[in-house]
Amino acid sequence: MRILIMGGTRFVGYHFARAALAAGHDVTVLHRGRSGAHLLPDATHLIADRDADLSVLRGLAWDATVDVSAYFPRQIRQLAAALDPGAAGRYLLVSSMAVYDTPTAPGFTERSPLLPADGPEAEAITAATYGVLKVQCEREARESFGPDVLLVRPTYVIGPEDYTHRFDHWVQRLARGGEVLAPGRPETPIQVIDARDLADWMLGLLDQGASGPFHAATPPPFSMGDLLDAVASAVAPPGTTLTWVDEDFLGAAGVQDQALPLWSTNPLIRATGTADPSAALATGLKVRPVADSARDIRPFDPLPQTLTPDQEAELLTAWHQR
Numbered sequence: 001m002r003i004l005i006m007g008g009t010r011f012v013g014y015h016f017a018r019a020a021l022a023a024g025h026d027v028t029v030l031h032r033g034r035s036g037a038h039l040l041p042d043a044t045h046l047i048a049d050r051d052a053d054l055s056v057l058r059g060l061a062w063d064a065t066v067d068v069s070a071y072f073p074r075q076i077r078q079l080a081a082a083l084d085p086g087a088a089g090r091y092l093l094v095s096s097m098a099v100y101d102t103p104t105a106p107g108f109t110e111r112s113p114l115l116p117a118d119g120p121e122a123e124a125i126t127a128a129t130y131g132v133l134k135v136q137c138e139r140e141a142r143e144s145f146g147p148d149v150l151l152v153r154p155t156y157v158i159g160p161e162d163y164t165h166r167f168d169h170w171v172q173r174l175a176r177g178g179e180v181l182a183p184g185r186p187e188t189p190i191q192v193i194d195a196r197d198l199a200d201w202m203l204g205l206l207d208q209g210a211s212g213p214f215h216a217a218t219p220p221p222f223s224m225g226d227l228l229d230a231v232a233s234a235v236a237p238p239g240t241t242l243t244w245v246d247e248d249f250l251g252a253a254g255v256q257d258q259a260l261p262l263w264s265t266n267p268l269i270r271a272t273g274t275a276d277p278s279a280a281l282a283t284g285l286k287v288r289p290v291a292d293s294a295r296d297i298r299p300f301d302p303l304p305q306t307l308t309p310d311q312e313a314e315l316l317t318a319w320h321q322r
Contacts, residue, residue, distance in 0.1 A: 005017055094154065
């Protein structure tokens, strides 16, 4: 296949490009030239800003277009307008679990109600607008590229090259050992997907000619305790322990969600951690063990908003003395 990737040099796009090249496909990546181009020497590189001038696409055509960088519906409209009719081939949008209104029950499917999104397009991405914008992006994808588009809704994506370092934080923290502050309750549901598994599966979806929405997530039940235990089994030195600290205690101490990545007090985010990935599994999604993902994470500078070792120690002392 001839495949165009909108944003193919970072994380999910990068892993998809590598998977497609390894499978012998003809890959074109459109990006701004700011990161990762040297890592994909066998791809064709088109340098452009999708929010500005996409005339570089004129006269070119592909069998499939994989869009990993659309956060506003206007970006999808502009892409469709820049391409010649039919030039996109099959269109795949990487969306998000954030599209859902409060799911009706654990194990919810792709038919669960989406967030209301009939208002105007937001001008900025915030915690309040992100999910609505993704709903609007899905709607625009269908309007611009037809009803047979592929809509991939991943949960938290983990693995090498993750610039958010949310999962990586726990790998690095558990690798240091000692007493580790774990937020909330170990049974709190969460789902993850390795970007490499996501990429291989998306390529398979295109090969199959699939369409419609799909969840990309670890099969439930899976919890924060399962995740941290898996990471610990891969990287933690002997004697490492997890101490689960109550959320009310953390809130009273002024600890924000971002201080302990992947932990959220938002009930909507928690509810979307129980998605049913049966449709994806039936089409070939294979999910590697979280421990394997943890072993492949490279060291990085600590995220500025996360707890420092001193802050963690102070909180643990206060928790034990409460």
